[in-house]
Amino acid sequence: MPRYKRQPIARHRIVDKLFFIVCLSAMIIPMLLLIILLGDVLITGIERLNLNFLTSFPSRKPQNAGILPAILGSSYLVLLTGIIALPLGISAAIYMEEYSKKNRLYYIIEITIANLASVPSIIYGMLGLTIFVRALGLERSILAGALTMSLLILPIIIITSREALHAVPRTIRDGCYALGATRWQMIWQIVLPTAFPNILTGAILAIARAIGETAPLIIVGAVSYITFLPISPFSEFTALPIQILNWISRPQPEFAVNASAAIIVLLTTMLLLNAISIFIRYRVNKQRNNW
Amino acid sequence: MxxxxxxxxxxxxxxxxxxxxxxxxxxxxxxxxxxxxxxxVLLWGSLPFFSEVSLTEFFGGTKWTPLFHDKHFGIWPLVTGTLLTSAVAITMALPFSLLASIYLSELAPRKHRQLFKPIIEILAGIPTIVYGYFALLIVTPWLQQWIPDLAGFSSLSAGICMGIMIMPMLITLSEDALRAVPSELREGSYALGANKFTTVTKIVLPSAISGIGSAILLSISRALGETMIVAIAAGQKPNLTFDPRESVETMTAYIVQVSMGDTPTGTVEYRTIFAVGLTLFGLTLIMNLCSYYLKQKFQNKYASL
Structure with missing residues (x-):
């Protein structure tokens, strides 16, 4: 047991005040630093950000270069990733929460998911390279990228969906059973709709992660110089982060300006997605409080 | 019928x-x-590599030059590069994150918490390529004004940006740990006449220590596996050094270097990425498992209360 010295109350208060200030500044200083950094990017990139930049192809001349293929590639990639990963992740979450007995297999799956969620993304890239690009012969296609990305975000979707399902009150389930519903009827008609906003929040965050991931795409072989629009899931592609990386690594400062303009586009997308998810959660919480 | x-x-x-x-x-x-x-995949990819390069050379050697004419396959320079950048990141992130999580969980008025939490969540979503840009094009020039002999690529500036990157995650996880401490313990401490500072440092922090440890391990694992920041800003020079001003190459940066280069597949040079990937995976797996174990221990501790 620690021993406490008697201290005058006034000193107690001063110590507490100081402690509060120190902790608050520890919160605010890194945030300010980050805001300065983001502001720097914004100031550098904003002049380059115009319609021409958004609708042009990459070019050797920095002032002509644009991010059209990157935007389309990223959108296509994310769309496919969502189509593949969301049903798989949500149904795995349903099994874990609603069906599985808490036996050994359950705990093995749980540990596996927790660990997969923190496996470095570059390792998923190597998995995708060996299985999708080589073994299944998908080459450097959007589909190979999307499959790799799906594996990467699957654990996140499972974890957040499970939390969402878990938050559905016991009483609602009991009510369904009391009315004679089967288990799946209860899940499909009552539990899933109730948990839907929270599942959606998690899904949006996972999708945002997929938009920003760079390393797995490099390994799977996204290319940075593309002069056509990707139309089929089997075509070669580039993505926004890959384009940014390409511009950062060039020596001419004009390309760095392009990179910061592209970063503004990337961050705006993320911010929008995050805002949507926070808004949904806020609405849900408000609703829940009225129950 | x-x-x-x-x-x-x-x-x-x-x-x-x-x-x-x-x-x-x-x-x-x-x-x-x-x-x-x-x-x-990692084993299958690296087995042919280990049939050509012995384990003792791989884990004992101090020179990493698989892409040169004079080939050496000692992984230590990549390991120290990885550890060095991660160490800089954790040193940077830990004090700030710990105090910030104390602020959020113990001190902040409800309104401030509601303001900061979404901001932190948004910051956690910033893609790492953006931090790579910060590190190379903003932080390195800044630092060079103060530290003249800082290299153009350095583990210091990559590590600092990585520290900022892992902060939101570390804050969120440690805050969860602090909030999981039952309020009875705090109330008991107040009842004995302790102030906030004493309660936090002598009661809440020690009670949450395994949860915070779990958070730290997970953040280290994240730092070890972080790719884009180090690939952009830490350099591509395998360098057995502990000087953060120098250019180093991490395991992840090496894998990126080979993937973006024109190394022909099927050669021993190319297979190095699987051996390096396996080492990296092993390192992060140990961290993740320890973190998971600590978290379980922490959760069980207060499960009965």
């Missing part, structure tokens, strides 16, 4: 339910398949 129809219908429903259960059971097994897949 009506009874029979009902019975048939019930059976049809029951059959459908069984199919559904089996299908979604399959999707929950997928995660195990992925984990096995990662193991198999």
């Amino acid at each position: 009506r009874n029979r129809n009902n019975k048939l219908r019930r059976e049809a429903i029951a059959r459908k339910e069984r199919y559904i259960e089996r299908a979604i059971f399959g999707s929950s097994l997928l995660s195990i398949l992925i984990a096995i897949g990662i193991f198999v």
Whole structure:
């Protein structure tokens, strides 16, 4: 047991005040630093950000270069990733929460998911390279990228969906059973709709992660110089982060300006997605409080 | 007749339910398949490598030059590069994150918490390529004004940006740990006449220590596996050094370097990425498992309260 010295109350208060200030500044200083950094990017990139930049192809001349293929590639990639990963992740979450007995297999799956969620993304890239690009012969296609990305975000979707399902009150389930519903009827008609906003929040965050991931795409072989629009899931592609990386690594400062303009586009997308998810959660919480 | 129809219908429903259960059971097994897949792919890729390069050379050598004419396959320069950048990141992130999480969990008025939490969440979503840009094009020039002999690529500036990157995650996880400490302990401390500072440092922090440890381990694992920041800003020079001003190459940066280069597949140079990937995976797996174990221990501690 620690021993406490008697201290005058006034000193107690001063110590507490100081402690509060120190902790608050520890919160605010890194945030300010980050805001300065983001502001720097914004100031550098904003002049380059115009319609021409958004609708042009990459070019050797920095002032002509644009991010059209990157935007389309990223959108296509994310769309496919969502189509593949969301049903798989949500149904795995349903099994874990609603069906599985808490036996050994359950705990093995749980540990596996927790660990997969923190496996470095570059390792998923190597998995995708060996299985999708080589073994299944998908080459450097959007589909190979999307499959790799799906594996990467699957654990996140499972974890957040499970939390969402878990938050559905016991009483609602009991009510369904009391009315004679089967288990799946209860899940499909009552539990899933109730948990839907929270599942959606998690899904949006996972999708945002997929938009920003760079390393797995490099390994799977996204290319940075593309002069056509990707139309089929089997075509070669580039993505926004890959384009940014390409511009950062060039020596001419004009390309760095392009990179910061592209970063503004990337961050705006993320911010929008995050805002949507926070808004949904806020609405849900408000609703829940009225129950 | 009506009874029979009902019975048939019930059976049809029951059959459908069984199919559904089996299908979604399959999707929950997928995660195990992925984990096995990662193991198999990394092992399968690196076995041919280890038939040509001995384990003692790989884990004992101090020179890493697989892409040069004079080839050496000692992984230590990559390991120290990885550890160095991660160490800089954690040193940078830990004090700030710990104090910030104390602020959020113990001190902040409800309104401030509601303001800061979403901001932190948004900051956690900033893609790492953006931090790479910060590190190379903003932080390095800044630092060079103060530290003249800082290299153009350095583990210091990569590590600092990585520290900023892991901060939101570390804050969120440690705050969760602090909030999991039952309020009875705090109230007991206040009842004995302790102030906030004493309560936090002598009661809450020690009670949450295994939860915070779990958070730190997870952040280290994240830093070890972080790729884009170090690939952009830490350099591509395998360098056995502990001087953060120098240029180093991490394991992840090496994998990126080979993937973006024109190394022909099937050669021993190319297979190095699987051996390096396996080492990296092993390191992060140890961290993750320890973190998971600590978290379970922490959760069980207060489960009965």
